Amino acid sequence: MKSGYNSDSYGIIGLGRFGTALALELTKAGKEVVVLEIETEKLDAIKDQIANIYPVKSITRDVLRESGISHCGTVIVCIGKDVESNILVTMGVLEMGVPRVIAKATSIDHGKVLEKIGAEAVFPEIEMGTRLAHSLISTGTLDFLELCEDFSIANISLADKFNAQTIAELNFRKKYRLNIIVIIRDEKAISDITPDMTLRSGDIAVVAGSNEAIKAFEKANQN
Incomplete structure (x- = not known):
C-alpha cells in the first residue's frame, strides 16, 4: 500500500442501490467509509448509519482532497447514468494516486474505457460476480x-x-x-x-x- 493511504478506508462516490449497499455493509464490517453524493435525499437515507458523508454540488479534485477520499486505500465510483462523469471522476481519483479504484460500468465498451485508464470495471446490473x-x-x-x-x-x-x-x-x-x-x-x-x-x-x-x-x-x- 502506498504511503499516505489507509488500506482499511473505502471511498464511495454515488449512492444508487449498488453504492448504498457497499457503504452500509462496509460500515457494518467496521471499515472506515467516506461517501460523496450530489443528491441530498440519498444521503439523508443513510446519514444516521455512516459518519463520513458529504453532500456536494460536483465531484472536483478539491472535493476529493477535502473529503479525505484521496487518502482511501480503495475507492469505488458508483455513478451510473452519467457515463462521462463516471469516467472523469474515475480518472481524477486515479490521478490522485489512490491504490485501488473500482468503477461501475454500464456497458462492455464503458468497461473497456475504465480498464484502459487503470480502473477495475464492475457491471452490477449485468453480471455481478464475474467482472471484478x-x-x-x-x-x-x-x-x-x-x-x-x-x-x-x-x-x-x-x-x-x-x-x-x-x-x-x-x-x-x-x-x-x-x-x-x-x-x-x-x-x-x-x-x-x-x-x-x-x-x-x-x-x-x-x-x-x-x-x-x-x-x-x-x-x-x-x-
Missing part, C-alpha cells in the same frame, strides 16, 4: 467476489424453497443479514428491488454482505 476479477472464487452455485477480507458480493441461484415468496415475507435482510442488489431473471437484470417483489426458483440473487452471512445463506439455500 481481483478475487473471484467459484464454489458450486456461488460466484463470489471479495472487496475486502470480510465483505463480499455474490451471485446465488435461488432454490425451489424461495419460489413464490416475497422479499417481505422472507424478512430477507433481517433474517439473512444481506442486501439484495439485483435479481437476474431470464438473463435480464431487475434492479428495482421492492419488499413485495416475488422471487422465483432459479432467480440469481446478487447479494452483498459479510462473508459469514453469505456462507450461511448459501447453506440455507441448499437445505
Whole structure:
C-alpha cells in the first residue's frame, strides 16, 4: 500500500442501490467509509448509519482532497447514468494516486474505457460476480467476489424453497443479514428491488454482505 493511504478506508462516490449497499455493509464490517453524493435525499437515507458523508454540488479534485477520499486505500465510483462523469471522476481519483479504484460500468465498451485508464470495471446490473476479477472464487452455485477480507458480493441461484415468496415475507435482510442488489431473471437484470417483489426458483440473487452471512445463506439455500 502506498504511503499516505489507509488500506482499511473505502471511498464511495454515488449512492444508487449498488453504492448504498457497499457503504452500509462496509460500515457494518467496521471499515472506515467516506461517501460523496450530489443528491441530498440519498444521503439523508443513510446519514444516521455512516459518519463520513458529504453532500456536494460536483465531484472536483478539491472535493476529493477535502473529503479525505484521496487518502482511501480503495475507492469505488458508483455513478451510473452519467457515463462521462463516471469516467472523469474515475480518472481524477486515479490521478490522485489512490491504490485501488473500482468503477461501475454500464456497458462492455464503458468497461473497456475504465480498464484502459487503470480502473477495475464492475457491471452490477449485468453480471455481478464475474467482472471484478481481483478475487473471484467459484464454489458450486456461488460466484463470489471479495472487496475486502470480510465483505463480499455474490451471485446465488435461488432454490425451489424461495419460489413464490416475497422479499417481505422472507424478512430477507433481517433474517439473512444481506442486501439484495439485483435479481437476474431470464438473463435480464431487475434492479428495482421492492419488499413485495416475488422471487422465483432459479432467480440469481446478487447479494452483498459479510462473508459469514453469505456462507450461511448459501447453506440455507441448499437445505
